[in-house]
Structures are given as C-alpha cells and as structure tokens.
Amino acid sequence: MGGGVGCAIAYPVAKKLHALGCEVHSIVGFRNKDLVILEDEFNAVSDKLVMMTDDGSHGEKGLVTAALEKLINDGNEYDEVIAIGPLIMMKFVCATTKKYGVKTMVSMNPIMIDGTGMCGGCRLTVGGETKFACVDGPDFDGHLVDFDEAMHRGSMYKDFEAHARDNACNLLNK
Numbered sequence: 001m002g003g004g005v006g007c008a009i010a011y012p013v014a015k016k017l018h019a020l021g022c023e024v025h026s027i028v029g030f031r032n033k034d035l036v037i038l039e040d041e042f043n044a045v046s047d048k049l050v051m052m053t054d055d056g057s058h059g060e061k062g063l064v065t066a067a068l069e070k071l072i073n074d075g076n077e078y079d080e081v082i083a084i085g086p087l088i089m090m091k092f093v094c095a096t097t098k099k100y101g102v103k104t105m106v107s108m109n110p111i112m113i114d115g116t117g118m119c120g121g122c123r124l125t126v127g128g129e130t131k132f133a134c135v136d137g138p139d140f141d142g143h144l145v146d147f148d149e150a151m152h153r154g155s156m157y158k159d160f161e162a163h164a165r166d167n168a169c170n171l172l173n174k
C-alpha cells in the first residue's frame, strides 16, 4: 500500500465513534490527490470532513493543523482530538490543542517496529516515564508524549520515516 497508513488506522476509530452517536469531525491530509484514500468512507462517518493536501490538488491546500485551528477558531468545541499519523504531524496537532486546552490522544503506531515488545524500537517517554508503544499503547495522552525524542529515535529507521511522511491524517471527535 502507498500512503494512508494513518488514515487507515483512524477510519475505524471514526466509524466506531460515529456508530456510538458521537459528533465526529474529521480532518484528513495527504501530500497530493493521488495519495488520497478512504475519502468516501470518512465522509460516511463524519459530521464534518475537511480534506487537506500539501499541494492543494485536492480539498484545501495546507496542513491538517491549520484546518484544526480554523475549526476551533470557528467556535467548534471538542471533547477530544484523536491524532493518528506521522510523528511530526502529531507533534504539531498536540501543540495546537494544548494552546486551546483540548484533550488529545495520539496513536504511536508509527514508531512500532516488531510490535512484540522485543525490539525496543517503540520506546518513548510519556509524562517523564519510559513506555513501549506496542505494550503500553499505542494510544497515549499526546500532551505528555516527548515527540522530539521519539522523532530523534525514529531517524534511525529512515525507510519507515519516509513511508510515514507519505501521509498525514487525524480525526476529531466532537
């Protein structure tokens, strides 16, 4: 599969929240229109869907964080934001929501390597404590995650990082 890893993880989350009766606002971002996946699926389970592409070839041009900030500034109040995608995207989503005091969960799937607790590749610091994404997560309070450390470690896995940069995705749960 090409890009869309983050969105592929986020979609079932959005679907479930929608099924539970939550108001769901989704913001999904891709580098360009050729990488867009799951648009119809997200549309079907979202009360609001904002498509973003880096180059503006589909939806609006820009980063998902800009769309998120606009929704908040437009007066939308969110109980929780769920961010799933590349580390850099989740880092900036968390910086944005922290500013507005909105609880944010992140999925640290992108830093997992073997998923068995053996490789140590998914080690991260959350609230000053050492955690393993595959054992203790993958979902964590985004405001407590040390993204800079995680990104530094992630640079050891260049292929994976390049893959993760293929897409950015997050969804909002109102």
Ligand code: FES
Pocket (backbone or CB within 6 Å): 111, 112, 113, 114, 115, 116, 117, 118, 119, 120, 121, 122, 123, 132, 133, 134, 135
């Ligand atoms: S992915 Fe290897 S220890 Fe968690």
